[in-house]
Amino acid sequence: MKTDQYDIENIDLAEDGMRRLAWVRAQMPILQKIKQEFQATKPFEGIHIGICLHVEAKTGIWIETLKAGGAEIAITGSPGTTQDEVAAALVANYGCQVFAKRNETFAQHMVYIAKVLATAPNLLSDNGADLHFLLDSKPEFSGLRSRIIGATEETTTGAFRLREDMRPFTFPTVIINDTRAKRIIENRYGVGQSVVDGLMRGTNILIGGKKITVIGYGYCGQGVARRLQGLGGRVMVADIDPLAQLEAHLEGFETGDLVDLIPKSDIIITVTGRPNALEKQHFDLMRDGVMLANAGHFEFEIDLTTLRERATKHQQLQKNIDAFQLGNQKTIYLLSQGNLVNLAAGDGNPIEVMDLGLALQSLSLAYLAKNAASLAPMPQTVPALVEQRVARLALENWA
Numbered sequence: 001m002k003t004d005q006y007d008i009e010n011i012d013l014a015e016d017g018m019r020r021l022a023w024v025r026a027q028m029p030i031l032q033k034i035k036q037e038f039q040a041t042k043p044f045e046g047i048h049i050g051i052c053l054h055v056e057a058k059t060g061i062w063i064e065t066l067k068a069g070g071a072e073i074a075i076t077g078s079p080g081t082t083q084d085e086v087a088a089a090l091v092a093n094y095g096c097q098v099f100a101k102r103n104e105t106f107a108q109h110m111v112y113i114a115k116v117l118a119t120a121p122n123l124l125s126d127n128g129a130d131l132h133f134l135l136d137s138k139p140e141f142s143g144l145r146s147r148i149i150g151a152t153e154e155t156t157t158g159a160f161r162l163r164e165d166m167r168p169f170t171f172p173t174v175i176i177n178d179t180r181a182k183r184i185i186e187n188r189y190g191v192g193q194s195v196v197d198g199l200m201r202g203t204n205i206l207i208g209g210k211k212i213t214v215i216g217y218g219y220c221g222q223g224v225a226r227r228l229q230g231l232g233g234r235v236m237v238a239d240i241d242p243l244a245q246l247e248a249h250l251e252g253f254e255t256g257d258l259v260d261l262i263p264k265s266d267i268i269i270t271v272t273g274r275p276n277a278l279e280k281q282h283f284d285l286m287r288d289g290v291m292l293a294n295a296g297h298f299e300f301e302i303d304l305t306t307l308r309e310r311a312t313k314h315q316q317l318q319k320n321i322d323a324f325q326l327g328n329q330k331t332i333y334l335l336s337q338g339n340l341v342n343l344a345a346g347d348g349n350p351i352e353v354m355d356l357g358l359a360l361q362s363l364s365l366a367y368l369a370k371n372a373a374s375l376a377p378m379p380q381t382v383p384a385l386v387e388q389r390v391a392r393l394a395l396e397n398w399a
Contacts, residue, residue, distance in 0.1 A: 006091045007099045007112065009084040017060070017089025024057040028355040029397045030390070031065050034362050038069030043366040045070035050121030052113060052131050053154060054343055055082040055100040058351055060090060062358040067094055069366065074119040076100050076112035078127065079299070080339030081348070106298065110134070117141050123365055124151035126173075128297050129158035129166075136167060145170045150368035150375070152176055152361055156187070156218060157273035157297040162379045172375035174364045179387045182357060183219040185394075190353030192223020194342035195269070195295040196231065202320035202335050202345030203291065208232030213265040215258065216272035216296065217244040224271055224295060225253060236261045258282060267291045269341075270301040278302045283310065288330035292338075299338030307332065320345045352398065359390045 049066060053059050055077035063073055075090070077100035090096040097119055099112035113130050124131050132151065135141050151173040153162060159175045176182050200207065210233050214225045217239040225248070229235045237248035238258045245255045262268065262285040270277040273296045280303060294301045308314065313325040322334045336344035348354070363386045
């Protein structure tokens with residue numbers, strides 16, 4: 001493949017990437033069954049899929065599945081979450097157009113989003129609605145709309161953006177996050193475990209006894225709060241939705257407004273899918289030595305611009321810990337540069353959980369390839385038969 005068709009850290013890492021894929025493949029039986037089906041039916045013959053999703057080993061096995069169905073693939077990832085060896089393997093061994101590096105900035109991420117769109121895909125698989133929004137906002141991509149037949153969107157953040165901020169659609173977008181399977185299995189159980197794993201790997205701290213504020217009590221926040229509580233954390237919950245706060249209260253968590261919880265917190269974790277969950281006024285309330293982690297989406301859940309501007313000293317202490325000194329008052333520790341702590345400091349959601357989640361993606365894309373012309377051009381839920389089939393496949397392999 002020509003070097004202008006990919007932008008990765010180091011193509012020589014491909015062999016390391018293939019070894020990583022071998023372990024993950026052995027733990028993803030649902031996708032292996034779908035892959036066999038796709039090899040026979042070729043639902044993506046002649047179709048080019050443009051993807052924005054974390055470029056890591058589990059995604060690599062999903063790419064194998066789509067390729068077995070005849071798809072051509074262009075993919076980009078997310079700042080701080082790419083496994084560079086997997087990116088290399090996807091280029092060298094699968095012929096994918098990959099635009100992703102672990103150390104990419106958000107500005108580079110948006111350049112890579114544009115590169116994926118420039119490959120003229122027929123189907124999109126989005127994460128945070130970045131492909132959708134660049135397609136919507138950049139005149140140079142306006143001609144693509146007639147070529148794109150449909151899309152999927154993986155996340156809570158992307159679902160918010162598509163439903164609240166997008167102009168009228170010209171193609172159907174299936175929201176994977178609408179499914180009970182995604183919300184309960186992946187968000188609550190998968191994100192809950194992986195965020196705690198990333199936090200512990202990145203810091204090597206004891207969770208027991210720590211006062212921890214979880215901001216956002218949706219399905220992901222519920223999982224994070226419960227796993228931290230199970231390890232002995234003294235977990236507090238903040239959410240702008242009074243019903244979410246009531247639910248957290250009934251689950252035994254202390255609840256309250258951020259201004260009341262922040263001064264008591266040793267660790268603060270954002271899990272909102274919204275920008276600026278932590279802002280300037282919140283930094284003033286934090287105690288010396290507080291740790292900040294983001295488990296929602298992009299780094300913008302924490303107002304890092306203000307944090308950097310106010311810091312009189314900034315030092316990276318180790319790979320996933322940055323210290324920001326605010327005058328002579330206190331030091332605030334930022335984990336994983338504000339990127340997703342479960343992927344930047346860990347390996348992301350458990351393999352089995354993503355086997356289910358990426359099966360939803362696979363079958364939804366196949367459904368779109370066959371039926372997009374008959375669907376309304378708007379955000380919509382995964383077809384019930386697709387979700388039920390994936391749940392049955394999970395039961396067959398997990399129970």
